[in-house]
Amino acid sequence: MGLMEAIMISSFAFQFWYHNRASLCPAVRVLLNRIHSIETNMFAAAVKKLFYKKKVNHQAVLTILYGGQSGNSAFLAKEAKKYLQRNAFTPRVVNMAKYDFRQLGEEEHLLVLVSTHGEGEPPESASRFYRFLFSEEAPRLNRLNFAVCALGDSSYEYFCQTGKDMDRRFQELGGTRLHDRVDCDVEFHQTAAQWLSGVLSVLQNHGGEKAETLQIEAETQRETFQAVIREKYRLNEGPDSATFHVVLSVDHRDFSYQPGDSVSIVPRNPDSLVQLVLRRLGYTEDVEVNYDDDSHSFQWLLTHSFELTTLSKGLLNRYQAIAKSSGLEALLANEKTLNRYLQDHDVADLFADFPSQAGPGELVFVFRKLQARLYSIASSWAAHPGEVHLTIRQVCFFKRGRKREGACSGYLNQWLEVGESLPIQLVPNEQFRLPAQPETPVIMIGAGTGVAPFRAFMQERARQQASSKNWLFFGEKRQQHDFFYRENWANWLSTGRLSRLDLAFSRDRDEKVYVQHKIRQEGTTFFEWLNHGAHVYVCGSVAMGHAVRDTIRELVEAAGNLSEKESENYLNSLMEEGRWHVDVY
Ligand SMILES: Cc1cc2nc3c(=O)[nH]c(=O)nc-3n(C[C@H](O)[C@H](O)[C@H](O)COP(=O)(O)OP(=O)(O)OC[C@H]3O[C@@H](n4cnc5c(N)ncnc54)[C@H](O)[C@@H]3O)c2cc1C
Ligand SMILES: NC(=O)c1ccc[n+]([C@@H]2O[C@H](COP(=O)([O-])OP(=O)(O)OC[C@H]3O[C@@H](n4cnc5c(N)ncnc54)[C@H](OP(=O)(O)O)[C@@H]3O)[C@@H](O)[C@H]2O)c1
Ligand SMILES: Cc1cc2nc3c(=O)[nH]c(=O)nc-3n(C[C@H](O)[C@H](O)[C@H](O)COP(=O)(O)O)c2cc1C
Incomplete structure (x- = not known):
């Protein structure tokens, strides 16, 4: 009897025992549950071993396929390529937008890095591949060993949906998972690096040993530059949301951009909202708290480090863990009402609607880190060297008798004065470039x-x-x-x-x-x-x-x-x- 048969028979025997365990005494049930879980893992490990008896040939076809919009998947694909090359593999990196579908049935090892955009949809560059994958024309993928790294943002309703869909579909079509899918949130660098190390470990068949540990630092993705507000004026009159033309100047020899690029800006929360949150929590301005191995003023953290104008399901769940509010529990249980609440309420509403006795030391782990916002650049570097022009719509609305303003659009349009400076990052957009030939229409x-x-x-x-x-x-x-x-x-x-x-x-x-x-x-x-x-x-x-x-x-x-x-x-x-x-x- 071969190894495979032995594993199969033992598996079926335990499946039988396990599913008839209800008639057994509790102690035996606990023991059997333990054995079942160990046995399931052993079974999976043995099957994996059979598949990866040998190291994957370093010359084997290994494709890194990425699909994204704002450059994160593309960045990770490049990091993955460098990492695998350092470890003697020769992967090729392909943008999903340009991928030749006929190759899919021939792929042996496929690493997929894909983000989600829209409302749980594939980013435009991945949409063609996504449609093909779910069409009747998609081939059987029996030769394929795949691993998916899904990028997303857990504040969206359909977190990492495209990666989840693709992962499921590769398996439906007969592919074998090299490694479990990972769902990366906004701070994706460490999660993605761990996933890549895991993938390499399987490729190298280290049998549980760790492959070269990969570190991907967020700072290596984009450099931060200081910009000064040079000019600001309103582009529209009338009753609708104010839209401003904002001119930034950046005096740095490494800074330049191409038409189609965006900048990323981390805002500062408005003082009025920070004060309101403090009042609703019953804290004074001098409250200090430990955060990130340092002591900080809670007020400073509310201004510079945490999202206050937007809410997310994750934040509500974390808050509920300490607030233990029956009202919040009911809200979290009703998806429709919850999504409506998340759309147009802020942190001050949350603390008013579901008060708690939470201390600042607990709350710092509830908040979501203040996120950067992207803005398309409205100028050409060639025409305005040293300048970045932006077109910024002011987010502004009234709710429950209170004026609400977007954190970043307010920061840029209203609170920052001409002459003040702010840090910005450049977000190149290779998919939104003018044609190479100037005569192309x-x-x-x-x-x-x-x-x-x-x-x-x-x-x-x-x-x-x-x-x-x-x-x-x-x-x-x-x-x-x-x-x-x-x-x-x-x-x-x-x-x-x-x-x-x-x-x-x-x-x-x-x-x-x-x-x-x-x-x-x-x-x-x-x-x-x-x-x-x-x-x-x-x-x-x-x-x-x-x-x-x-x-x-x-x-x-x-x-x-x-x-x-x-x-x-x-x-x-x-x-x-x-x-x-x-x-x-
Ligand atoms: C690639 C890219 C390029 C972009 N380019 C531009 C650009 O060129 N110009 C530009 O202005 N923006 C642009 N944006 C949008 C920008 O990044 C921000 O999302 C936008 O400015 C809002 O950020 P904020 O911090 O002001 O608002 P936030 O503090 O994020 O507040 C938004 C919150 O208010 C809610 N909300 C907004 N309006 C209403 C309303 N009327 N009623 C109820 N609730 C509401 C939202 O649901 C959300 O919860 C771009 C985004 C991307 C991804
Ligand atoms: N996260 C945020 O809080 C935030 C903040 C600012 C902007 N945004 C987003 O940024 C994007 C651009 O916003 P914006 O304020 O510059 O402009 P916008 O809301 O997109 O409106 C611009 C014009 O497009 C029209 N429009 C609305 N729906 C349309 C549709 N389905 N097809 C074609 N045209 C349509 C609008 O008409 P009507 O309005 O008359 O219908 C208006 O004339 C939007 O997605 C907006 O939601 C998000
Ligand atoms: C307009 C927009 C819509 C988004 N929609 C979703 C979504 O529905 N689900 C999700 O998990 N993430 C969503 N995200 C977050 C992105 O997936 C996330 O920022 C990711 O890191 C982007 O990777 P990319 O640069 O490779 O596209 C959205 C981002 C933007 C800008």
Whole structure:
């Protein structure tokens, strides 16, 4: 009898005992439970051993496939490549947007690093691969050994959904897990590094020994630069949310950017909210607390270290563990009500609605770390060396008689004065670049602050003296108040740099007019531009991004006289050719 048969028979025997254990006395049940769990682990380990009897050949095909939007998966894919190379493997790194599906059935070792965007959806660069994986065309993956590192943010309802979906699907298609999936939260560096060490350990068949421990430091991903607010003015008048043009200057020889990039900014919470939280907790301003191996003023931590304007399920769960509130328990049990609560309440509401006697030493472990916010750069470095222009919509609304303001939009638009400085990081966006050839036509579709990168694009193209055709669709609320950068567009139109400008003001008439309606009206010309090699860029809200994609697919179907499937393939080919660029938030 071979090892495999012995394991199988022992497994079935224990399964039988285990499932009939209810009729046994408690002590025997406990013992059997123990044996069952040890035996299950032994069984899994033995099967793993059979699969990985030998070290994986260092020349074996090993692919690192990544899909993301803001660069985290791409960064990890590069780190994974370096790490595996140091350990004598020769992996190749492929962006999902460019992946040739025909290779999937041939893959032997696949490491997948993928984030989740939208509302639990794949990021645009992963969407084509995701659709293929879940289609009937997906091949059987019996040769495949895979491991998934899912990136996400636990404050979203569908945490790491894309990674979870892909992990499940690879297995359904016959693949074998090299290593368990890991779900990384916003501070992903350490979790991802542990996962990679685990994957390497399996690849090297160290049989429980640890592979070279990998450290990935957050600081190595992006450098921090000091920026000074040079100028600030309001771009719109009228009743709707104020939107500001903010000019930062950065005087550092290592700092520069390309059109399409964003900056990441960690805000400071507003004093009024910090004071309100202190009052609701019944603390005075001089309360000190130990945090991160140091003593800090609790007030300082509330201002600089913790999210106060946003809530997350994780935070509520942690708070409930010390508050033990029946009201909060009920809220946490009702997903629908909970998600509504999370949308428009803040930490001060939480402490008012579900008071507790929690001390500051307990509370510091309840809060979520203050997160950076991203802003698209609205200028070209070539046109404005040393400057970063931003277009920032003020988050502002009233709830329960209190004015609420977004932490970062308030920090930049209102609380920071011209001349004050702040730390920023650059977030490159390789997927949102102007075409390499200056003569390639571009179609830019931006609603609201989504127009920001297109100002950068036009400045860049003007500097290049490019003889290209450029078409902008811009959507905002009211023409009179919200026509952001009107003079810039008018200038570029008059010089012929901007070939066409189509405007969709949604609140000037009874019925809504959105950018997708303007695109539909111009369907035939739009299709001609596509057939002349135009690149398409979409920036703004997630909902707008979906509607625009649907509209373009429909117009391709109609103008090209294609079937629905053919028009879908047409859009897929735009993505494969690197002519489809989406940055939605
Ligand atoms: C790639 C990328 C690029 C971006 N570019 C830009 C840009 O160019 N310009 C720009 O302005 N933003 C941009 N954003 C959005 C930006 O990052 C922030 O999310 C935004 O400024 C809000 O941050 P805040 O700190 O001001 O608000 P927060 O403190 O994060 O507050 C937001 C909270 O308020 C709630 N909320 C907001 N509005 C309402 C409302 N009307 N009613 C009830 N609740 C509400 C939200 O649900 C949330 O809980 C971008 C985002 C990404 C990911
Ligand atoms: N996390 C946050 O708190 C926060 C803060 C600021 C912005 N954001 C997000 O950032 C994105 C951009 O926001 P923004 O304030 O600049 O502009 P926006 O809310 O996207 O509005 C810009 C224009 O787009 C229109 N629009 C609304 N829904 C649309 C759809 N489905 N398709 C096409 N057009 C649509 C709007 O019309 P109507 O308004 O008249 O319908 C408006 O004319 C949004 O996703 C927004 O939610 C998030
Ligand atoms: C607009 C937007 C939507 C997001 N939606 C989700 C989500 O639904 N679920 C989730 O777990 N994370 C979500 N995230 C968080 C990202 O997955 C997370 O920041 C990740 O590290 C990004 O990796 P990337 O740079 O490779 O795309 C979202 C982030 C943004 C900016």
